[in-house]
Amino acid sequence: MKQYVVGVDVGGTNIKLGIVGPSGQVIVRNSFATKPFASSRIKLISALASQIEASIVSSGLIKKQIAGVGVGLPGLVDYEKGIVRFLPNIPGWREVHLKSILQKKIKLPVFIDNDVKIITLAESQFGAGRGVRNLVCLTLGTGVGAALILNGQLYRGEDNAAGELGHMPLNEHGPKCNCGGFGCFETYVGNRALFALASRVMGRPGMTTETMFALAQKGNKKALVYWKMAAKQIGNGLVGIVNLLNPRLIIIGGGVSNNEKYLFKTITDTIRLRAMGLQGSAFKIKRAKFKDDAGIIGAYVLVTNAQR
């Protein structure tokens, strides 16, 4: 029976691999640094292929037991055509036919997708979003990623590019964003913006969300005010999404979600205050269940959904 999937989670820093079984359990884990291979696309793809083979060997499984390989990548990915359109943080990755190249090398079916979409599949099937038909999954970190489950299915959009909540423009005169736009949600709630806000509130440079969390834990009043401000900015960006999509759940993951204690209540209050009555009373916010394994577990869902 082909009931296992090899999950691969490509990040700018590390590449994580795992073999996942039918109930979402990870039976083998492996990882390697991206940097030594980042200079060449061919080198990186060869490294992926050999690590996939090595993971299968170390699991004791044979290829007949593997339904396929799911690969998550941090950028624009055309799931249907199997093409990586663009990876902003790994040089040289434009229009790469990764699906067909990898399939030839490892002789297993390969499916590729954007990493946040894959994380969202993991949360939807096995995590915080189990049983919820309409949800938004948000990852807050250096970048702001998002994906949508609508009517029980991942919403991809016409070009597999839907879900760029981080690049929803909130203010045409706002700060310039990496995407080329101005005043995107990410320019207000990405790490850079939250660190800058922290330094401004504390009146000294070099503050991070970690230091602000530690200060808040000690009861520092400025730090508590800071978290209210940060949470309000996040909530303000989500009001329109709640009105537009009427989700039952907003899942928040990524590094910033470690500060749930100081964020989630104010985010919820902000949305409730500003959204339309029905939509504003119908949603909940939950923290993502999976951390390091999210991309690997989601790859299992990606592959098994594709083969249904």
Ligand SMILES: [Zn+2]
């Ligand atoms: Zn942007």
